[in-house]
Amino acid sequence: MNITVCIKQVPGTAEVEIDEKTGVLIRDGIDSKMNPYDLYAIETAVRLKEDKQAEISVITMGPPQAEAVIKEAYMMGADKGCLLTDRKFAGADVLATAYALSQGITQMGKYDLIICGKMTTDGDTAQVGPEIAEYLNIPHVANVRKIHKICDKSVIVEMNMAESVEIQEVLLPCLITVEKDICQPRLPSFKLKMKTSDRPVRRITFNDLDDKNVMHYGLNGSPTQVLKIFPPPANTTNEKWEGRGDELSKKLADKLHELKYI
């Protein structure tokens, strides 16, 4: 079977700050890494492959340097990789990202199962997966925390709900987004690194896609627009207490009493 995994390169640190006056983002260093949630998606695919004949393709949409995450996926056991990159994809929101990915996935050939991470650490919307499924017109199950069985024509998965788990049998092809509970990702292997060092990464650009209407991609294809970004508001009404431990606990007890918690 053919498994496609969607992965994304994200900033290496979440410690971004924003300059209050200029509204400019300050990022320490410029290092990037694989979205941590996507490691679970790759691991899920690799385990399925160990269990059953499968070919794993990974796809990412991003700038040329995002090729690094494809290479990393090779070191975990992915077979083929594809980088979807073009200036026409710039400024894509969730809808335009999902659309471009669905077009790219179609270019890569046949797929039975598409696996996405639960969410990304930069966009953190958890929406791209379900929107890809909609564009490809296939069913999806989000928040999968366990794969029970892969059959010839279907997959049996466990969806995590707030108070219950729902076990669903879904006909292939389908898309799932996986939670962290599903497995522990392996580390990239040195052996595979050597073996895959010259394995190519296929580049897909706008001109390779079936739909060549520029209005469907990047900023043109994005219904949502960012008006501005700004730092989270700080709480201004705060009172600071300092002193000896027993004084502080007395003061706190009185305060809790005043607030009617005691």
Add this chain to the structure above:
Amino acid sequence: MAKIIVHQDKIKDREATIKVCPFDALEFESNDELILNAACKMCKICVKRLPDIFEYVEDVAPSVNKDEWRGVTVYIDHIEGDIHPVSFELIGKARKMADKIGHPVHCLLMGSNISEIAEQVLHYGADEVFVYDKPQLHDFRIEPYTAVFEDYINKNKPTIVLVGGTTVGRSLAPRIAARFRTGLTADCTTLDVQENTDLDQIRPAFGGNIMAHIHTPNHRPQFATVRYKIFDAPERTKEKSGKLTLCDIVDEKLDSKIKVIEIKKKEKVKSIEDADVIVVAGRAFKKEDDLKMVYDLADELGAMVATTRPLIEAGWMDARLQIGLSGRTVKPKLIITCGVSGAIQFVAGMNNSDMIISINEDPKAQIFDVAHYAIVGNIYEIIPDLVAQIKEMKKEQ
């Protein structure tokens, strides 16, 4: 449509120009032309910093007749007869926005044998509740639920649709938004509406380190998801108001490639989202046994104990007790953090609490930026003593 034009002749310092973008979206092509690549998020920082080089231009936008879209719709999320409380919170928000633009508040409810649930919704001030009651909708399966949602939107044309950020909501909202080729903003923390019905949406991005103000100017409906406990639920009214409308949909549209085999209950634990008072233990606790003092404090206050990520990773507490970005969002009446530094990933999950009291020995701890009462001191001195004092006070009462 809007785009950013690069005035190539104005570029003086190539390196500096590229660095202006925090997302590495600027690069020189082989022909020395500076372009915006796929990493561009259209944040317009380049336009702000280097207005000579970068120009933002807006062409004619695809027109949508905003007058054709009316009403604020809330998707009513329910499991096994219980409405998820986020739905009520959203009705409250919808009411405020709808009143501002003179639109009605509608609710969409789907499921099987749900007439009782539908009655419940009428106590929260919606104008009309649209009910799809079909056996095929008994369990949540994505295609039939999306089909019903689509049917509802085609018939009612709401301008705004609010969906709770539950497991079902987070799966359903993107699917239906993509079907209408429209925008969806996830996990909004602030919502407001303009007179022209444009929805102002503010959400944290980058793990809560920055806030983004987003709108959907040229598409309808405008979709937003909101997590539980972000907004306040309206009081339940004694009298019912609004009307129930039963809707139908042809069976063929409810076909699905998904079969639900079994639904297993998870053992029911009271979740921290439902607690009115929470005591949080952070990494300041040196060993697992020391946690006893927070449990004692929680007992005295009728509180639940929650924690930060390091203690989950240490295996000292159940993962369901983690507050924060990768944990739960809570909005209790009172939260007391004990030895928590206040990393943004944690704070993002609790800064909407009504009252925040924080104990930390570091006077510069970040948690103090959000705390209403910042107590600079050692937990090992304060907490046991506090517990003793409370016991004493209770005796006197």
